[in-house]
Amino acid sequence: MKHQPYEFWLFERKTLSSDEARDLEDHLTTCDNCRALANAWTNIEDQILSASLVAPLPGFTQRWRSRLADHRRRTHQRQMSAVLFTTALGLVGLAFLFGTELLPLFQPAIPTLMVWGSKVANLVANLHLFRMIMGILLDASIDSIPLVYRVSLPLSLAGLATLWVVSINRFRYRRIRKE
Amino acid sequence: MGERANDSEWIHRAKQGDDDAFAKLVEVYQVPVFNLCYRMLGNPSEAEDAAQETFLRAYRGLSRYDPKRRFATWLLSIASHHCIDRLRRRRYPIQSLDELLPWQQKSDDTPGPEAALTVKEEQETVREILEHLGDQDRVALILRYWYDLSYEEIAQCLSISVSAVKSRLHRSRRYLAEQWMVRKSVAVGASGRCDEASAL
CATH class of the missing domain: 1.20.5 (Single alpha-helices involved in coiled-coils or other helix-helix interfaces)
Known part of the structure; x- marks a missing residue:
């Protein structure tokens, strides 16, 4: 039995011309397979068309x-x-x-920079050494110096330093005034 | 799901950066977009995420929207492509559609308890069969029957030819009908069995 184009038409029944619809109906009366398929599709289509839209939550x-x-x-x-x-x-x-x-x-400047770098490093090392020596000397002599000298010596040194700073400032001032 | 009178005004305002105008469009089209995502993905939470992503993509691509097209069709096109992408990436099997309970059915016009049970069972059968359809075939069928889109609109939506749409729909319908027959154990007479050789 020839099933084409009926197998296509039975899914498109709404778009068939009257002649095509009549041919299809004639075929369905004689073909059990196409009739079963048509009935199944009608059921499915009804179910799909009656299915409602699903909405998201509010x-x-x-x-x-x-x-x-x-x-x-x-x-x-x-x-x-x-x-x-x-x-x-x-x-x-x-x-x-x-x-x-x-x-x-x-x-070209790299060797000069390296020399200066080593000089700075030496200076820092020497200062560190000087501080260590002075520390050792003070630690060694602090107990042998009487209390009077321990107070008067720093005071005298401070006074001399002040006098020195003031003298230098005054000489500078006079020289400027003479000019 | 026709174009509403205010849509073009809201679209125009949204294009100019008015978020409230776009939010109105979200309010209007949330149900059709969510429904498509739900029918495609079969999972309410994933459908929510896909629908949200669809609106975000629409918002970002609003400048590319052609006003000659229906806004709804354009949105459904974005949702369809996004759902198909998700299904391609998905590594786990589709979950059951029974998770519908916490989500809202838009309308409930079932007749009575017994009839309602029958209707529900048959709709479940349809859903189960739909789940086993190919992604591309399923989306064509959903757009055709839930949204009443024409073949041309479906073709535009899915970026395929009209003949490809017809082919997919025919394949889907035939598959659904055959599966329905299998599940309902419809007996077919031996005399009427399709003889492929004679058909050709």
């Missing part, structure tokens, strides 16, 4: 607003991160570019 719009706000916040954070990352990348790029360009210019 507050859907409010939840959408929250989601939008969250999305905006995350987008802003992503943009900030992208800007920071790009800036950092640019700085590293510039440092690399200019570093390689400027390094030859500093090449």
Whole structure:
């Protein structure tokens, strides 16, 4: 038995012309298979068409607003991160570019810088040594010096230092006035 | 699900950055969008997430919306593609549709307890059969029967040709009818069995 085009038509019954509909009905009276298929589809179609729309829980719009706000916040954070990352990348790029360009210019100064560096290191080491020696001397002599000298000696040194500073200032002032 | 008079005004205002106007569109179209997501995904919480994401994508892509198209069709198109993407990514089996209880049926016009039980059972059968349809076939069927979209609109929605829509719908309908027959144990007479050789 020939089933084409009836197998197609039985799913499209509403769009058939009157001749096609009549041909289909004739076929369905003689073909059990197509009739069963047609009945099954009619049942299914009725069920689908009677099925109602399912609605979300109340507050859907409010939840959408929250989601939008969250999305905006995350987008802003992503943009900030992208800007920071790009800036950092640019700085590293510039440092690399200019570093390689400027390094030859500093090449002759490197030995001088190294000499000065060692001098500074020596000075710091000497100062440290001087402080240690003075500490040892004071520790050793503090008990053998009488109390009167321990008080009067720093006072005298302080007075002499003051006198020295004042004298230098006065000489400088007079010289300026003469000029 | 026709275009409402205020839609174009709200769309225009939303395009200019008015969130309240877009929220009105969300309010109006939440049910059709959610229903499509639910019918596709079969899980209310996932459908909620998909529907929310659909509106977010619509909001972000509003400048690309062509006013010549129906806004509802455009939204359903976004929802369809999003649901199909989700189903592709999904690694676990589809959950049962019995989770409908905490969610709302929009209308309840069932006749009486016994008849209601029969109707519910038959609708469950349809849902179960629908779950086993391919994603692309299912979405075409849903758009056709739940939203009454024309073949052209479905084709536009799914970015496929009209003949592909017809082909998918025919395949879906045939599959549904055959599965219905299997589940209802419909006996077919031997004389009427399709003889493929003679059909050709």
